[in-house]
Amino acid sequence: MSENCLTLLVVSDLHHMGLARQTAQAQQMRGELAQTLLKKVFLRLRHMGITPDATLVLGDLVEDGADRNASLDLVSLHGELLRSGIPYLVVPGNHDGDPVAFSALFGSEPGLHKIGGYGFVLFNDVYSESHECVRAAEDLAALKKCAEEQPDMPLIAVQHPPIYPAIDSHYPYRPTNAAEIIDAYQKTGVILSLSGHYHKGQKARVHERILYHTVPALCEPPFRFSLIRLADSRVEIEELSLGLQVPNIIDVHCHTEHAYCGTTVDTAPCVALSQALGVTTLCITEHAFQLYFDKPCAMSFRWQADPAMAKAVWETPGRGRMAAYRQFSEKLRSPFVKIGLELDLFNDGHLLLAPEDLDDDWDIFIGAVHAIQGYVPGQTSQQEAERLFLRDVERLLEHDIDVLAHPFRFFKRNRLKVPSHLFATLAGLLADSGVAAEINFHTYQPETPFIRQCAEKGVKIALASDAHDLAEAGEFWPHVNALRQAGITPKMFPETLFTFQGTVAAPS
Ligand SMILES: [Zn+2]
Numbered sequence: 001m002s003e004n005c006l007t008l009l010v011v012s013d014l015h016h017m018g019l020a021r022q023t024a025q026a027q028q029m030r031g032e033l034a035q036t037l038l039k040k041v042f043l044r045l046r047h048m049g050i051t052p053d054a055t056l057v058l059g060d061l062v063e064d065g066a067d068r069n070a071s072l073d074l075v076s077l078h079g080e081l082l083r084s085g086i087p088y089l090v091v092p093g094n095h096d097g098d099p100v101a102f103s104a105l106f107g108s109e110p111g112l113h114k115i116g117g118y119g120f121v122l123f124n125d126v127y128s129e130s131h132e133c134v135r136a137a138e139d140l141a142a143l144k145k146c147a148e149e150q151p152d153m154p155l156i157a158v159q160h161p162p163i164y165p166a167i168d169s170h171y172p173y174r175p176t177n178a179a180e181i182i183d184a185y186q187k188t189g190v191i192l193s194l195s196g197h198y199h200k201g202q203k204a205r206v207h208e209r210i211l212y213h214t215v216p217a218l219c220e221p222p223f224r225f226s227l228i229r230l231a232d233s234r235v236e237i238e239e240l241s242l243g244l245q246v247p248n249i250i251d252v253h254c255h256t257e258h259a260y261c262g263t264t265v266d267t268a269p270c271v272a273l274s275q276a277l278g279v280t281t282l283c284i285t286e287h288a289f290q291l292y293f294d295k296p297c298a299m300s301f302r303w304q305a306d307p308a309m310a311k312a313v314w315e316t317p318g319r320g321r322m323a324a325y326r327q328f329s330e331k332l333r334s335p336f337v338k339i340g341l342e343l344d345l346f347n348d349g350h351l352l353l354a355p356e357d358l359d360d361d362w363d364i365f366i367g368a369v370h371a372i373q374g375y376v377p378g379q380t381s382q383q384e385a386e387r388l389f390l391r392d393v394e395r396l397l398e399h400d401i402d403v404l405a406h407p408f409r410f411f412k413r414n415r416l417k418v419p420s421h422l423f424a425t426l427a428g429l430l431a432d433s434g435v436a437a438e439i440n441f442h443t444y445q446p447e448t449p450f451i452r453q454c455a456e457k458g459v460k461i462a463l464a465s466d467a468h469d470l471a472e473a474g475e476f477w478p479h480v481n482a483l484r485q486a487g488i489t490p491k492m493f494p495e496t497l498f499t500f501q502g503t504v505a506a507p508s
């Protein structure tokens with residue numbers, strides 16, 4: 001007989017404040033980041049290679065359900081759930097306003113919902129002015145009816161308030177009739193009871209054969225959520241967090257509203273989010289070619305073969321948008337934010353950098369090979385592409401760059417084979433030039449054997465979000481995981497990872 005299996009993503013207490021008036025939230029709550037945090041949860045699961053069968057959201061999606069824009073903020077979160085493409089069930093919390101309107105918006109009515117052989121019973125508990133709630137007698141009667149009608153279906157109770165164990169607090173976290181609820185769950189054969197509301201969360205605990213789990217608030221550090229795996233009546237709970245679990249993480253590479261290829265990565269929320277998640281230093285490194293040229297010209301890469309185009313721009317006082325970017329980024333510079341550029345080459349091997357911008361007032365230069373003029377997709381052979389790539393990397397490394405961006409991504413982008421026979425060669429070149437190798441998951445999967453080669457040769461490893469989408473900011477789970485796969489544990493990070501000690505960007 002085949003097993004009944006289900007994977008659930010469970011998040012709770014987002015306390016989102018988007019369009020609503022900003023109310024004074026407790027210091028540790030980050031409702032202003034909540035929508036991005038939710039988006040980041042889905043991104044994390046993609047990095048982990050996990051597609052849940054359903055997402056459960058356990059209430060308090062917004063901070064103030066009475067605000068005139070609360071329903072629009074709920075629409076934004078609904079949009080994130082829809083964008084994930086994963087089915088979802090949502091229960092309201094005490095902050096979400098009218099529970100009837102709430103359930104109608106999400107199409108998530110109280111009562112029984114069947115997913116993959118399991119019955120999810122959703123409860124819309126109602127709170128009084130004094131924050132107390134009582135589970136309605138008719139809701140418990142409905143549960144009983146459910147169990148009678150589906151005697152073989154494992155039931156999962158889904159609600160905002162914690163049910164078990166008791167919480168030592170003056171604040172009435174649990175329903176006043178919690179004992180009655182526990183009794184009803186036992187009699188109806190509920191296997192799992194899921195709650196939110198208590199922001200610290202409560203570790204999953206079995207009581208009379210039922211597993212009770214209170215999911216911590218997504219909006220508070222370390223920004224936790226749960227992954228639940230069901231197999232028949234067995235339940236396995238994994239607690240995960242978006243916050244970095246490892247200290248001293250420098251994000252060497254992220255983009256801004258100046259990037260033509262950027263989508264949602266505005267700098268201010270990127271800084272706030274990275275800091276909240278525990279990044280130590282954030283480097284803002286915009287594409288120089290996109291700052292100098294207008295979009296069609298920049299993205300055509302025609303300028304690579306035509307230095308006169310650059311010269312014409314460099315003679316203007318603004319140098320395209322470079323002067324504006326320098327002013328913009330200078331204002332952001334702080335002990336947390338460092339500023340730099342992502343630099344490309346001309347066809348002749350010179351760096352695309354105006355004489356005025358060739359000063360010492362940068363913290364970091366990232367060198368990148370995005371395009372090679374001699375390379376014609378579909379015509380240039382793999383062997384020739386490898387020769388051209390190596391030629392340009394060698395030229396890049398002659399300049400004073402600190403980090404080589406996304407080392408082998410050029411091949412994937414151009415649908416070529418990633419030349420693993422060049423891993424040792426490139427690691428050797430990086431070692432000789434003292435340039436760090438970047439680990440970058442933006443639209444790419446870095447190669448573990450290359451990371452290993454770099455570490456063996458003493459090449460520093462630089463971690464990059466390369467954020468073009470805000471949700472990419474502060475996401476270093478895949479990087480830490482890739483390092484682990486290459487045999488580099490967090491203990492080894494201090495001697496392995498790129499740092500700013502002794503590095504001064506002074507281009508030649
Ligand atoms: Zn609550």
Ligand SMILES: [Zn+2]
Nearest residue numbers: 342368405406
């Ligand atoms: Zn790049």
Ligand SMILES: [Zn+2]
Nearest residue numbers: 253255342466
């Ligand atoms: Zn980039």
